[in-house]
Amino acid sequence: MKTELSRITFCTAVLFACSVCSTAGQSTAKGGATSKDSAPLPESCPLPNENTKAGIDEPLAIVDGQPIYERDLEGPVASQMLQIHQQEYEIKSKALDELIRKRLLEAEAKKRGVSTDKLLEQEVDSKIPEPTDAEIEGYYLAVRSQLNQPLQAIKPQLQNAVKLLKTQQAREDFADSLRAKAVTAILLRPPKVEVGYDPGRLRGDPKAPVTIVEFSDFQCTFCKKAAATVKDLLAKYNGRVKLAYRDFPMRTLHPQAQLAAEAGRCAGEQGKFWEYHDAMFGADQPKLDVPGLTSIARSLGIDEKSFSSCVASGKFKARIEQDVQDGTRAGVSGTPGFFINGVFVNGAQPEADFVKIIDRELIAAGSKSATRASR
Numbered sequence: 351m352k353t354e355l356s357r358i359t360f361c362t363a364v365l366f367a368c369s370v371c372s373t374a375g376q377s378t379a380k381g382g383a384t385s386k387d388s389a390p391l392p393e394s395c396p397l398p399n400e401n402t403k404a405g406i407d408e409p410l411a412i413v414d415g416q417p418i419y420e421r422d423l424e425g426p427v428a429s430q431m432l433q434i435h436q437q438e439y440e441i442k443s444k445a446l447d448e449l450i451r452k453r454l455l456e457a458e459a460k461k462r463g464v465s466t467d468k469l470l471e472q473e474v475d476s477k478i479p480e481p482t483d484a485e486i487e488g489y490y491l492a493v494r495s496q497l498n499q500p501l502q503a504i505k506p507q508l509q510n511a512v513k514l515l516k517t518q519q520a521r522e523d524f525a526d527s528l529r530a531k532a533v534t535a536i537l538l539r540p541p542k543v544e545v546g547y548d549p550g551r552l553r554g555d556p557k558a559p560v561t562i563v564e565f566s567d568f569q570c571t572f573c574k575k576a577a578a579t580v581k582d583l584l585a586k587y588n589g590r591v592k593l594a595y596r597d598f599p600m601r602t603l604h605p606q607a608q609l610a611a612e613a614g615r616c617a618g619e620q621g622k623f624w625e626y627h628d629a630m631f632g633a634d635q636p637k638l639d640v641p642g643l644t645s646i647a648r649s650l651g652i653d654e655k656s657f658s659s660c661v662a663s664g665k666f667k668a669r670i671e672q673d674v675q676d677g678t679r680a681g682v683s684g685t686p687g688f689f690i691n692g693v694f695v696n697g698a699q700p701e702a703d704f705v706k707i708i709d710r711e712l713i714a715a716g717s718k719s720a721t722r723a724s725r
Contacts (some may be wrong), residue, residue: 424679432681432694435541446538451525458528474520481512489515540707542692543680547594551623554584554592559715560691560708563594565677567685568611568630569604569638576686576698577631583704591708595627597673598685606638609661611670613643616660617652625650 409417459469481489489512490501497504545563549556562580566573580593597614599607610630617626629636629646636642640661647657660666677687681694688695688704691711695703 428679428681429683432541432543436694439538439540442538443540446536450529450534451522454528454532455525470521470524474524475517478513478517478520481509481516485512540693543689543694544692545680545689546676547596551595551618552592553595553624555589556592558587558590558592560587560591560711561594562591562704563596563689565596565598565673565682565685565687567598567600567604567607568614568627569607570600570685572698573686574631574635576688577627579698579701579704582701583708586705587708587712590712595623596677597670598677598682598687599670599674600685608667608670609640610638610643612664612666613638613647613657613661615666615669616657617647617650619660620652620656622650622652626652 407419409419410423411418455466455469459466462469464472486505486508487501490497490508501508547561547563562583564576564580566576584591584593597611599611601608614623614626614630617623626646629650630638636646643661644654644658648654680689681687684697686698690704690707693707693711695707
């Protein structure tokens with residue numbers, strides 16, 4: 351039941367609350383991390399828009415004879431536009447899933463010579479047991495803040511709501527079981543952003559078909575959490591996924607992030623960027639001031655004199671700033687931010703979210719390889 355309760359949406363709870371309040375009124379009236387967190391790299395490309403698709407480069411405004419073009423808006427609105435494109439994709443994807451289920455149910459009903467409603471009644475609805483008291487109480491606890499009534503006063507309505515939720519979920523599961531047996535090709539694709547990376551800070555097989563470009567901050571706790579997730583993914587998809595690291599120090603929130611980013615690059619000068627990266631995101635995250643950063647370098651066998659000289663010189667400030675600017679243009683506004691073959695993942699999301707995108711990209715890469723081989 352805990353799993354089922356976790357699927358309950360806010361909207362469902364509000365709708366149910368409204369129905370309960372309405373019923374009660376008749377009887378009484380009468381009664382879900384991110385903190386906004388090294389050679390020159392290719393600049394990130396903006397999301398496509400209608401003007402760039404058509405090859406049009408006409409000004410959007412002219413101020414005292416000086417034109418303002420679409421490209422001039424890329425930095426200021428990149429993050430907002432990325433969110434809009436993501437939302438558009440999610441809305442379409444959800445609607446597509448629902449329509450696929452509907453078509454598969456209709457096809458199965460036609461094959462059996464019954465109506466869709468009859469099919470669902472036979473295969474799903476008739477098999478749903480009545481909710482137990484524990485299930486009803488669990489649901490009540492999940493939506494209690496929207497109800498403002500004692501459990502016993504609305505238990506019949508709660509019982510109906512729980513059974514309805516279980517029925518809806520069971521119907522989706524049945525439709526998904528039909529989908530697993532059908533040949534279904536999903537051609538709808540999420541928005542993508544082309545993002546460059548530094549081949550010198552790459553982990554995994556350089557020829558891997560899936561590239562995760564991470565914009566991160568060494569003082570960000572969400573980034574530390576995500577680092578463990580990405581490490582597991584690289585092990586799970588060994589040889590098929592590679593990770594590229596880019597700096598995105600959230601200087602206002604994390605005053606030591608900039609220096610830590612510079613220290614990481616200085617460690618990279620001695621061929622130990624990833625060792626240094628792992629140490630900064632280790633179980634016991636060290637202090638990121640100069641003594642702390644130097645201590646990490648010493649523990650990794652990095653030449654301390656060269657390292658300290660490098661950090662003091664500030665030689666990597668410009669390259670770190672380029673990472674920040676490229677990330678901002680691509681739509682990153684907080685850390686960590688990931689682009690999986692260009693598909694944006696915002697924050698320290700569950701591993702399953704990464705897996706879904708990676709698997710889709712691997713299938714796409716396999717299809718392309720098969721197409722090239724057949725030519």
